[in-house]
Amino acid sequence: xxxxxxxxxxxxxxxxxxxxxxxxxxxLAVSMMLVLGVEKVRGEAKLSFANTISGADxxxxxxxxxxxxxxxxxxxxxxxxxxxxxxxxxxIAARPGVAWTVPMSLGDxxxxxxxxxxxxxxxxxxxxxRKRNLKFSGGKPFNDLFDAVVGSDVAKALGYNVGDAVVVxxxxxxxxxxxHSDKPFKVSGVLAKTxxxxxxxxxxxxxxxxxxxxxxxxxxxxxxxxIGADKxxxxxxxxxAITAVLVGTKSRFGAFGLQRSINEFPAExxxxxLPGVALQELWDLMGTAELALSVISxxxxxxxxxxxVTMLLAGLNERRRELAIxxxxxxxxxxxxxxxxxxxxxxxxxxxxAALALLYGVFLIAQPILDAEFGLxxxxxxxxxxxxxxxxxxxxAGTLAxxxxxxxxxxxxxxxxxxxxx
Amino acid sequence: xxxxxxxxxxxxxxxxxENPLTLDVPGFELTAGECLFVYGxxxxxxxxxxxxxxxVANPEHGEVxxxxxxxxxxxxxxxDAFRSDHIGLIFQMFNLVPYLSVVxxxxxxxxxSARRRDRAVANDGSLDAGASRLLGDLELDFAGLGSRxxxxxxxxxxxxxxxxxxxxxxxxxxxxxxxxSSLDADVQQAFLDLxxxxxxxxxxxxxxxxxxxRLEPRFxxxxxxxxxxxxxxxxxxPQLSP
Numbered sequence: 001x002x003x004x005x006x007x008x009x010x011x012x013x014x015x016x017x018x019x020x021x022x023x024x025x026x027x028l029a030v031s032m033m034l035v036l037g038v039e040k041v042r043g044e045a046k047l048s049f050a051n052t053i054s055g056a057d058x059x060x061x062x063x064x065x066x067x068x069x070x071x072x073x074x075x076x077x078x079x080x081x082x083x084x085x086x087x088x089x090x091x092i093a094a095r096p097g098v099a100w101t102v103p104m105s106l107g108d109x110x111x112x113x114x115x116x117x118x119x120x121x122x123x124x125x126x127x128x129x130r131k132r133n134l135k136f137s138g139g140k141p142f143n144d145l146f147d148a149v150v151g152s153d154v155a156k157a158l159g160y161n162v163g164d165a166v167v168v169x170x171x172x173x174x175x176x177x178x179x180h181s182d183k184p185f186k187v188s189g190v191l192a193k194t195x196x197x198x199x200x201x202x203x204x205x206x207x208x209x210x211x212x213x214x215x216x217x218x219x220x221x222x223x224x225x226x227i228g229a230d231k232x233x234x235x236x237x238x239x240x241a242i243t244a245v246l247v248g249t250k251s252r253f254g255a256f257g258l259q260r261s262i263n264e265f266p267a268e269x270x271x272x273x274l275p276g277v278a279l280q281e282l283w284d285l286m287g288t289a290e291l292a293l294s295v296i297s298x299x300x301x302x303x304x305x306x307x308x309v310t311m312l313l314a315g316l317n318e319r320r321r322e323l324a325i326x327x328x329x330x331x332x333x334x335x336x337x338x339x340x341x342x343x344x345x346x347x348x349x350x351x352x353x354a355a356l357a358l359l360y361g362v363f364l365i366a367q368p369i370l371d372a373e374f375g376l377x378x379x380x381x382x383x384x385x386x387x388x389x390x391x392x393x394x395x396x397a398g399t400l401a402x403x404x405x406x407x408x409x410x411x412x413x414x415x416x417x418x419x420x421x422x
Numbered sequence: 423x424x425x426x427x428x429x430x431x432x433x434x435x436x437x438x439x440e441n442p443l444t445l446d447v448p449g450f451e452l453t454a455g456e457c458l459f460v461y462g463x464x465x466x467x468x469x470x471x472x473x474x475x476x477x478v479a480n481p482e483h484g485e486v487x488x489x490x491x492x493x494x495x496x497x498x499x500x501x502d503a504f505r506s507d508h509i510g511l512i513f514q515m516f517n518l519v520p521y522l523s524v525v526x527x528x529x530x531x532x533x534x535s536a537r538r539r540d541r542a543v544a545n546d547g548s549l550d551a552g553a554s555r556l557l558g559d560l561e562l563d564f565a566g567l568g569s570r571x572x573x574x575x576x577x578x579x580x581x582x583x584x585x586x587x588x589x590x591x592x593x594x595x596x597x598x599x600x601x602x603s604s605l606d607a608d609v610q611q612a613f614l615d616l617x618x619x620x621x622x623x624x625x626x627x628x629x630x631x632x633x634x635x636r637l638e639p640r641f642x643x644x645x646x647x648x649x650x651x652x653x654x655x656x657x658x659x660p661q662l663s664p
Contacts, residue, residue: 005533009522016521321516328476328513329587330506330534332499414498417478418511 006335010342013322017315024311025351031304032355032394035297036387037362042293043386044378048129050279052196055127056102056246057255059278060084060092060262063269070278073104073244075197076114080106083241088267092245095261097254100125102246105209105239108168113154115168115202117209117239123149125248128196129377138162139189142205147188152375153199155190162187166202168212183212195375210237247272301394305401308347312340312405320416323409328418333410340409344402348395356383356391426490427595427627428452428475433484434653435470445470445481446653450645454594457621457628459638462647466654468631471647472599475629476509477501489594506535510588510626514600517584518572524562527572528553528586531593538591545592556586560616578609585617592624599631614640 014021053059053074061069062082071077093101102125105117116122120141123134139162142149148166150158160166166185185204193199249255255274262272316323323336331339363380370376383391430450436443445467452458462468473479474486477493478501486493489508493501510531518527529549532539539549546552557567560582572580581601588596598617602610614637621628630641638644648654 009533012521012526322519325517325519326530327478327502328505328511329530330502330538332502332534334499335534417473418476418513 006338007342007346009326010339010346013339014343014346020311020315021347024308025347025354027307028304028347028351028398029354029358031300032351032391033358033362034300035394036355036359036390038293038297038300039387039390040359040363040378041376042290044376046283046290048195048376049283050276051127051129051131052279053126053128053246053275054131055125055248056275057249057252058247058259058262058272059244059275060247060270060272061244063271066271066273066278067282069244069271069273070275070282072106073246074275076106076116076201080243083243084245084270085241085268086239088265088270089242089245091267092247092262092265095258097249097251097258098247099250100248102126103206103239103242104244104246105206105241106243108209108212110154110166110168110202111158113151113157113200113202115204115209117204117206117242119206122203122246123191125246126198128194128198128375130379132194132377134194134198135192136189137192139187142188142203142208144186144188145205145208145211146183146185147205147208148185149189149191149203150187151191151199151201151203152193154202155187160187160190162190168202168204193372193375195377199375206239206242207237210239211235301397304351305398308344308398309401309404312344312402313408316405316409316412319409320412323413324416324418327413333414336409336413337403337406340406341399341402344405345395345399348398348402351398352391352395424454424456426451427454427456427488428629429485429487429490430474431485431487433474433481433486435474435479435481437470443653445474445651447471447484447650448652450650452595452627452629454627455622455625456643457618457641458630459641459644460629460631460647461633461635461638461644462651462654463633466647467651468599468633468647472597472629472631475595476511476597477505503535506531507537508594510590510593510596512581512584512588512596512598512601515577515580515604517587518580520571520573523569523571524557524567524575524583525550525553525569527583528556528590530587531590535591538593540591542591552590553586556589556620557583559620560586561612562586577604578606578613581605581613582616585613585620589620589624589626592626594626596621596626596628597631598628600633601630602637603632603634610637 059069059073061073062080062084064081068078072080089101089103092098100121102118102122104122106114108115123141126134128134137152139149150160150166154160164187166187168185185208191198247258249258259272259274262270326336326339360380363378367378367380370378428451430447432449433445433447434443435445460468460471470479474481475488477486477488477496480494488504491504493504496504519530522530532542532549542549542552546555557563562579562582567575567579572583575583581604585601588598596617601617602613605613617628618640630637
């Protein structure tokens with residue numbers, strides 16, 4: 001008496017109840033798909049976040065906390081407590097292990113968006129997600145002193161296109177601050193969506209930051225001393241200080257040594273951080289949100305399984321005669337138990353397969369939308385070990401959930417005997 | 423004297439402890455090759471008798487022996503296995519599993535009993551050949567009906583399929599519970615002919631329970647349940663409530 005006859009009975013019995021079984025299967029598949037999808041998006045979001053800036057090996061700023069440095073240099077949240085002198089920057093850039101540096105100067109804003117003064121190398125060295133380059137959806141990097149590149153959110157929110165004029169405000173307020181209206185910028189390029197703070201940034205050259213402040217002192221224009229844009233264009237600017245530096249090293253291991261030596265920089269107190277480590281620390285701060293997602297997943301799958309158990313239990317009453325017939329031809333209670341458990345197991349396996357198919361279908365449709373709208377790139381890969389483990393656990397849970405109707409079927413069959421007169 | 427197939431001695435049974443006795447049978451016997459007609463009005467304990475002989479219910483007193491095996495001494499699972507090995511059952515109607523084909527229904531006992539499977543293969547060469555032969559003997563067309571679902575069959579055809587299922591693998595005891603009650607008179611006679619032939623061929627004992635005494639002359643022996651069951655009042659009529 002092998003189990004296979006029971007399994008084939010289970011499959012045929014399920015096929016006989018196509019409509020209810022199909023609907024239950026669909027509900028279960030959708031809940032399994034949601035769990036897998038949430039897991040996948042969570043993983044990709046985490047990966048994407050951990051790689052908000054994946055090109056640079058080190059971020060250097062004035063000494064503060066690593067999260068604080070990360071927040072103001074990468075996420076443009078909060079302010080630098082201090083600057084790095086241009087001299088120190090040049091010394092770091094000249095270190096033997098350093099492959100490239102990108103200086104960054106922060107402090108001005110444009111209608112609520114931060115303005116970042118940097119060099120054209122930024123667009124070349126900055127990487128996000130899975131080592132993806134910045135792409136221009138229109139235009140090109142800044143070339144002229146008063147060229148600006150805007151992130152995709154900036155362009156969308158303010159309706160900017162290549163060629164539009166931009167007036168930068170001094171400081172970080174949205175309205176009512178002094179503006180650099182005498183030196184308007186022109187949008188030279190618009191970046192494609194990245195899902196990183198780059199989207200909410202206006203980029204100008206480092207020199208431009210100096211230039212718009214050439215006739216300013218201590219945060220306000222020097223009275224009677226207004227130098228026009230054309231005149232400024234003739235001048236040469238070397239920044240005295242910058243806010244932070246992105247550093248690329250020649251080797252990954254070199255980053256650790258360089259980090260240590262920058263942290264012990266003699267001329268001024270500096271801090272170098274490994275962005276990946278700091279991003280991970282920051283993500284861990286949001287652990288509760290992750291936990292909440294996992295808890296929701298558990299409830300989603302519980303709801304799906306509850307639906308299946310309900311269907312099987314509800315079906316038992318109308319299957320009393322069928323179970324009595326099976327008993328009369330020799331099915332023992334354990335066979336009936338196995339039959340119901342096999343039905344739950346078969347349903348779970350079929351639902352898991354359907355869930356995978358649904359998941360890939362949804363991702364195929366959603367992938368370009370998620371990428372364009374949220375800068376979240378979901379890589380469509382074959383199911384990971386983790387996915388398969390989750391699926392396996394759901395199948396086991398589904399089969400175990402079937403033990404309740406299976407136990408009821410045994411009880412009912414023993415009480416009914418062989419003759420059901422209904 | 424042929425060997426005993428069913429033997430009840432001093433059997434007392436009630437469904438619930440607070441209920442009166444449903445069955446009180448001092449003695450009852452069925453021997454191999456015998457076709458026994460058991461009759462009685464509804465309420466005379468027919469269903470109870472069948473449940474006891476099939477080992478689904480246990481008497482509170484006395485002993486039920488089938489093929490010289492005391493059923494009470496077997497654990498439930500073993501009784502189920504014993505039943506599938508040695509007993510073929512036919513009920514009044516709705517005998518078949520709706521989602522299985524005719525042949526799958528006939529071969530159901532072979533899924534649960536290795537003995538019946540082996541005997542079917544030994545008799546006919548293969549399970550399909552066994553099902554095919556039985557369908558032919560019961561005047562059903564294997565090629566036309568074998569793969570059909572049972573819902574496409576008439577009631578008479580369904581009962582013959584049920585009989586084929588009870589007979590596959592040649593069990594020693596065939597229990598039939600009002601198998602002809604839902605059939606027309608001429609179909610009834612044909613069904614009985616076929617059933618008797620098959621039982622005779624395998625040498626099984628037939629325990630046939632019915633309320634319809636018109637069938638009685640065709641059996642080798644008949645027993646009135648009201649006569650052997652002391653738990654029921656012999657005269658039919660309204661029962662007095664205590």
